[in-house]
Amino acid sequence: MKTSTPYTRFQSTLHKVLKRIQLESGQNTLFDEPQYAHKNNIVITGDDGLQKTFPAFRIQYNNARGPFKGGIRFHEDADEDEVKALAALMAIKTAVVNIPFGGAKGGVQVNPKGLTKKEVQEVAREYVRVFQEHLGPDIDCPAPDVNTNPDIMAWMRDEYEKLTRSYAPAMITGKPLSFGGSLGRDTATARGGFFILQEMVDRLALDPSDMRVAIQGFGNAGAHMARFLHNEGYIVVAVSDSQGGIYSPEGIDPVRIAKYKEKTGSVTGEYCEGSVCDTGRMNMDDVKKITNAQLLELDCDILIPAALDNVITADNAERIKAKYILELANGPTTPEADEILKKNDVRVIPDVLANAGGVTVSYFEWSQGRSGEQWTANIVDERLKRVMLDAYKAVRREARRKEMTYREAAFSVGIKRMMDAMAVRGWL
Ligand code: NAD
Numbered sequence: 001m002k003t004s005t006p007y008t009r010f011q012s013t014l015h016k017v018l019k020r021i022q023l024e025s026g027q028n029t030l031f032d033e034p035q036y037a038h039k040n041n042i043v044i045t046g047d048d049g050l051q052k053t054f055p056a057f058r059i060q061y062n063n064a065r066g067p068f069k070g071g072i073r074f075h076e077d078a079d080e081d082e083v084k085a086l087a088a089l090m091a092i093k094t095a096v097v098n099i100p101f102g103g104a105k106g107g108v109q110v111n112p113k114g115l116t117k118k119e120v121q122e123v124a125r126e127y128v129r130v131f132q133e134h135l136g137p138d139i140d141c142p143a144p145d146v147n148t149n150p151d152i153m154a155w156m157r158d159e160y161e162k163l164t165r166s167y168a169p170a171m172i173t174g175k176p177l178s179f180g181g182s183l184g185r186d187t188a189t190a191r192g193g194f195f196i197l198q199e200m201v202d203r204l205a206l207d208p209s210d211m212r213v214a215i216q217g218f219g220n221a222g223a224h225m226a227r228f229l230h231n232e233g234y235i236v237v238a239v240s241d242s243q244g245g246i247y248s249p250e251g252i253d254p255v256r257i258a259k260y261k262e263k264t265g266s267v268t269g270e271y272c273e274g275s276v277c278d279t280g281r282m283n284m285d286d287v288k289k290i291t292n293a294q295l296l297e298l299d300c301d302i303l304i305p306a307a308l309d310n311v312i313t314a315d316n317a318e319r320i321k322a323k324y325i326l327e328l329a330n331g332p333t334t335p336e337a338d339e340i341l342k343k344n345d346v347r348v349i350p351d352v353l354a355n356a357g358g359v360t361v362s363y364f365e366w367s368q369g370r371s372g373e374q375w376t377a378n379i380v381d382e383r384l385k386r387v388m389l390d391a392y393k394a395v396r397r398e399a400r401r402k403e404m405t406y407r408e409a410a411f412s413v414g415i416k417r418m419m420d421a422m423a424v425r426g427w428l
C-alpha cells in the first residue's frame with residue numbers, strides 16, 4: 001500500500017470535495033499544487049565558529065483572497081511535503097473564517113533545542129534575509145508555529161524593517177505585546193474552538209456539566225482550552241503532554257495542573273507514583289496515569305486532539321468512544337479514520353474550522369498594525385466570537401444541505417470562496 005503523507009492526506013479530502021462540488025476537470029488542477037514553493041538553505045555561523053546549514057521553506061498555496069498567511073515552524077522533521085500540506089490547510093482555513101488572506105506556511109529543518117538563543121535568533125533573521133522578496137504586509141505575512149514564538153516574530157520583523165528600510169508591524173503576527181502584538185493572540189486558538197464547542201453544546205441542548213472531555217496536548221492550544229472548559233463547568237477528565245497523561249473520571253483542575261506542569265515540566269509530574277497518582281493536592285482518589293494512546297480511546301463525550309497530526313488513524317478510530325471531536329491540532333485525523341468516525345456517527349469539528357481562532361486574531365493584529373490602533377481584550381474577544389460563529393453556521397448549513405461531514409462542508413465553503421476570488425482574477 002502506498003504510504004500517505006501530509007499532502008496526500010490533504011489531497012484526499014480535497015479531491016473528494018472537488019468531486020462533490022462538481023468542478024470541471026481543468027479547474028481541479030488549479031488546487032493541486034501551491035502557487036509558489038520557495039526553498040533555500042539557511043547558513044549561520046554557530047557560537048563555536050562553525051557553519052551550520054538548515055533547509056528552509058516558504059510555501060505559498062493560494063493568494064486569490066488576500067496576502068499569503070501562515071506560520072513558520074522550526075522542527076527537525078519539517079520538510080517540503082509537510083509545509084505544503086499546512087500551507088494548503090491555511091488557505092482553506094482563512095476562507096472558512098472569511099478573513100482577507102490566502103494560505104502559506106514556512107518551515108526550517110532544525111532542532112532549535114540544540115541551538116543557543118543567539119543561534120536561534122540568527123536562524124530567524126536569516127530566514128527573513130533569504131525569503132525577504134516574498135514577504136511583506138501585502139504579500140505574505142508569517143506567524144508563529146511549532147517551536148517559534150513572539151521573540152522570534154520580533155526578530156523577524158526587525159530584520160525585515162532593516163532590509164526594507166521601512167516601518168512594517170503588519171509584516172508578521174504573533175509579536176510580543178510590547179512590539180506590535182495583539183491582546184488575546186495567546187489564547188485565540190483555544191478561545192475560538194471554545195466558542196464553537198459551546199455553540200454546538202447549546203444547539204444540541206446538552207448540559208456542559210454532563211460533558212466529559214479528554215484533551216491531548218497541554219501547550220498553548222490544549223492548556224487554555226482545558227481552562228476555558230473547566231471554568232464553564234465541563235468535566236475535563238484527562239489531559240496529556242509528550243510524557244503521557246492523567247485521567248480522573250471525577251474531573252481534573254487544569255489550573256492546578258498548569259502550575260505543576262510549570263514546576264515539574266509535565267502534567268504527569270509529581271502527581272503520580274507508579275500507575276496511581278498522588279491525590280492530596282487534587283482531592284481525588286482515582287487519578288491515574290495513562291498513555292497518549294489510551295487518552296484517545298477513553299470513555300468520554302468530547303475528545304480534543306491539541307498536540308500532533310496523524311493521531312486518529314484507521315488503527316484506533318474504531319475504538320474511539322467520544323461522540324464529538326474538536327480538532328485544535330492541525331491534521332490529527334487521517335482520511336481513513338474520518339470514514340470510520342462517520343460510520344460510527346462521531347461528529348468531527350475539523351481543524352480548518354476548530355483552530356481558526358489563531359489566524360483570526362492574527363488578522364486582527366495585522367489590521368491593528370496597519371491602522372495603528374490598539375484594540376481592547378473585550379473587542380478582540382467579541383469580534384473573534386462573531387467570526388467563529390459565522391464560520392460555524394456556514395459550515396453547518398453546508399453540511400446539512402449537502403449531507404456532508406463537517407470537514408467536507410468546511411472544505412466546500414472554503415473552496416467556493418477561493419473560487420469566487422479566483423474567477424474575478426481570471427484564474428478559472
Ligand atoms: P505547543 O508546543 O504549545 O504544545 C504542544 C503540546 O503537545 C505540548 O503539551 C506537548 O507536550 C504536547 N506533545 C508533544 N508531543 C506529544 C506527543 N507525542 N503526544 C502527546 N502530546 C505531545 O503547541 P500548540 O501551539 O498548543 O499547538 C498544538 C497543535 O495545535 C499543533 O497541531 C498546532 O499546529 C495546532 N495549532 C496551534 C495554534 C496556535 O495558535 N497555537 C493555531 C492553530 C493550530
